[in-house]
Amino acid sequence: MLYPQNSADKLGFTEIKELIKAHCLSVMGQQLVDKIQVMNHFDQIQKFLSQAHEFKNILLNDAALPIQHFFDIKTLANKARVEGAFLTEEEFFQIQASLSTVFAVIGYFNEREGQYPNLEALFEHLPIERSILKKIDAVIDQKGKIRPNASRDLLEITTSIAKAEQEARRKIDQIFKSATANGWTADGSLTVRDGRLCIPVLAENKRKLKGFIHDESSSGQTVYIEPEEVFTLNNRVRDLEFERRREIVKILTALTDELRPYVPLLLSYHGLLTKLDFVRAKALFAIDIEAEMPGLVNEARVKLINARHPLLFLSFKKEQKTVVPLNVQIDDGTRVVVVSGPNAGGKSVCMKTVGLLQMMVQAGLLIPAADNSVMGVFKQLFVDIGDDQSIESDLSTYSAHLSKMKYFVEQANGKTMILIDEFGTGTDPQFGGPIAEAVLEALNHKKVRGMVTTHYSNLKIFASNAEGLENASMLFDNVEMRPMYILEVGKPGSSYAFEIAQKIGLPQNVLNLAKNKIGASQKKVDTLLVDLEREKKEIIDSRLQLDKQQRRVDILLKENEQLKNYLEENQKALIREAKQQAKNIILDANKLVENTISEIKSSQADKEKTRNLRENLNKELQKNTIVQEKPKQVAPEDDEIKPGDWVKLTDSDTTGQVMELVKDNVIIAIGDLRTVVKKKRVQRVSKKEIPKEIRKSYNTSTSDAANFSPEIDVRGMRGEEALYAIEKVLDRAIMMGYNTLKVLHGKGDGILRKLIREYLRKYEQVSHMEDEHPDRGGAGITYVYLR
CATH class of the missing domain: 2.30.30.30 (SH3 type barrels.)
Structure with a gap:
């Protein structure tokens, strides 16, 4: 249930339906789109979502579905239902083309049985009655014209017409040649007047040729005569054509009578074509907005991951911009999210995104969010957005808001989603704030779910202390004084009223006067929020710096461990080699000594022989003696x-x-x-x-x-992984004296681009950054200029 009735217009759901209608091939499909409503039956929603998801998969990943013709079979079937009525050739052709499409589609899914179960359910138990096509094909050809041999009488009539036309043509050609030879005709050839073939004759010779005068030229010098002999033959042709027309009506009436028993089946085929056109249009729109099917649960909760407003997405897509994605969760613990922050910071868009995507899901439409998002089912959707003042009802803006709040408090329950924009505004803040707080407390007691936006500090304080309520803020860059359009759950946001006024250029004396007029406690709260925002940013920067240092330490430890292992392994190898060499030297020395002693004994201590053996022994000793090297200077x-x-x-x-x-x-x-x-x-x-x-x-x-090339591609990487890779390349580029670094990060939603640029600004070696030329990548590439 939607309240008020114009909620669909307020959230942009009506525009969504118009965009889907543009993809329909038939009026019947457009009529179904007009009937799209928010449902609350879980199984029905699941079925419609699955059908759109399966059709999207067909369009993106499978062979094209053989959908060629969509005609309004229902109207034709209802006409055929009437006794004595008959369908025209064109109408039978439309039925013929539509049934061919129906049978081709059923055959397509039969070949993929079980692959698209929810789409197969559209024609479950629907028979393929090819006898209908056979009956029509026997009478109507592929061009939608009745066949000459549709009946024996029609064939005879058609043949007679052809012969009569041929005889009339032959006869008039003879007369035309004779008249030309006699010089009776005007310059030119045979011509048609009043549907009859005539001879152009000079006016002074019109008495010389018997026949019927059909027309004359504007000057009166030429008359157009149908010869008497041909006139009779042409009348015969005309009579045969009337007879042929009567025979065609007789054939079409008989064919319609044969088709009448199949009217219920034709209506079923019509329903299948209409539903296919409808689901196809939803799938095409889903592709346009890059939509996915979220997880659906039969509970009153929402978990949106990387969600985008579909209308804003399409608008930005034309301008080649990206939408900052939204991440928000509404469940038993966080029932109502109270969003605060600066004006034009995206609070209303954030809330409308949640409301519109919830409506789309419950209407069976895929949504532009990550497929691991989870959407629940709400029985009621209450919306208070914009100005609903009414002169006729004597309602002011604030009265209109209060009327809605009264209805919300009375009718809401735990399965209601509420969306309230600028909660409490429209009257004196001194009284509007407490009333809004009381309404919020009453709604919280009913355990409603939803999102509200506000600037009131008392609501921020109440949300921070009440169970089930959660503060959230739209982030604001208080250095560059610009909104970041990022929702951060967990703390309220400042309105940055004075900061924005100062940026716009409001005179300082006026700002000081305004600051003196606000209460000390209010000023303290707002200052505290701004300080919290600044401190949080500093903490994030410090954490990034610590992460960077930790990564460097990890790298050094890893390299040190590798070097240590390398040295230990080499040391072991050298020792093994040295031991083996020593062993070999000892074995060789033992052999040499034994051989020397043996030869001395055998030579009986001959002096010359002994001296030679001693020299050989000294040579081997010197060969295996290590010479002590002099220390290097x-x-x-x-x-x-x-x-x-x-x-x-x-x-x-x-x-x-x-x-x-x-x-x-x-x-x-x-x-x-x-x-x-x-x-x-x-x-x-x-x-x-x-x-x-x-x-x-x-x-x-x-x-x-x-x-080395000062260029890196981080597309597809996670944030920390990309920063780590860029840091390594940046260090080498700085060390080698490069002036620029080229980073390819892609466009996407702009999150990675923003993260990389904020990270690189911390390097004092970075002078400035800019986008690549639009023709060569634009915002998908960042050039980093080094000092």
Whole structure:
């Protein structure tokens, strides 16, 4: 139940119906759209929503439904119902085309049995009576004309007409040639007058040719004569045509009599076509507004996720703008949301969005919101929006509001949704505020659901203390002094009256005078709200900064762990290799000693032989002796370290490559890490002393830097994921001295774009940002200019 009756107009539901009607193919479908009403029967709503959802899936993801012709079969069936009446050729053709569409549609769904159950229910148990088509096809051809052989008599008449016409033509051609040869005719050829073929004859020769004069030229010099012999033949043709017409009426009457028993079935086919046209129009409109089917529950609650006002969405779509999505929940815990905030901040649009989407769902229409939204079913929808003052009823604006409040309080219950805009306005705020608070308290006792908008502080305070009521505010950027159109549930909002007045340019002395006139408590409340808003923004900024630092710490810990594992693994491998080499040396030494002793014994200590064997033993000993290298000299202080040099930390064995010199500090690249140390803590080393594996990894890093592009695509990423990816690219761009960074984030609803820009403004290295040229992406791409 809607109250008042013009609620559909107030919320924009009437405009929605007009937009759906524009997609209908038939007048019958448009008539069904006019009958759309808000329902409260759960199963019925679920069925209508499912039908629209399934048809939308067909339009987007399946082969085209064979819908070609929509005619008003109902009117034709009712005409055929009357005894003695007959349908015309055109009317039989309309039935023929419509039935072909019906049978094709039924065949389409039979091929996909079970895939679209709710649409299949539209023609459940509806038979395909092809005998109707056969009867019509035997009489009417594909162009909608009666077939020449529809009956034996018609065929004979048609043949006789053709022969008579042919004979008349042959005869008049002979006479025309003879008259031309005698010079009786005027310049020209045979012509038609009064539907009869005539010969143009000069006026002075009209007595020379027997026949009937049908017309003469404007000058009177030419007369148009139908020859006497042809006149008789043409009369014969005319008589045969009358006879043919009578035979056609006889055939059509007989066909109508055959069709009469099928009238109830024709009416059923008409109903199917009408419903298909209706559901198709709803599905096409759903595609226009990017609507989805929400979850439906048989409870009085609402959970809207990323919802958009459909009319505002279509308007912004033409202007290539995006609508800020709405997220709100109304349930047992939060029954009534009290929305406050600045003027032109979007409070009314927010409330109308909730009301309009609720009406659309209960009318069986898909809504522009995420498919994980949940919509309930309300028995009543009470709306108080706009000015309903009435001269005839002697009602002022405030009286009209009070009349509605009286009805709300008396008739509302736990399954009622209320929508009240600018609650309590229209009279002295000193009295309007308490009355509004009392009405809100009475409605809350009845456990109604809904949303109200207000500027009254007493209602904000009442909502913060009353169970079931929840404050909410439309966010406002108090730095740039502009509304953000984002609903935040949990706290009231300031009206920002003085801030907006100051931005508009109201003189400061007037503002000061106004501030002195308001009460101290009121000023304190409003100031507190503004401060809360500012503090919350600071907290959010701090949290983002902490998240950024935490991510950096996590990265460093991960890289440190990887480096540690790498060193441990290499150390183990080196020790294994050293042990194996030592083992091999010992085995070789034992063999050499044993062989030497054996040969000395066999040579019986021959001096020359013994000396040679001792030299061989010394050579093998020197081959496996480690030569102690001299310590490397530290590079002299006057040997300047330059970018690109390899250096080693003096207090460890860590080596790296110099990236940049900053005063007394050196920026060193150690793998993928960058560190800053004092010059006195490093010493330059030769490139040859650096292992090839390490130099190769640095060359790879250098190659990566050469291939680095200051451009990133974050479309499809979540907010935090996108910020993390942009941060890494931004750091590299700053380090490599790039002047710009290109971020592709897409248009969508503009949420990701806004989040990215607010995040990048915190970098002091960022100079400014701007959109790409409209021809190359527009608001879907942000150019970041670096200092």
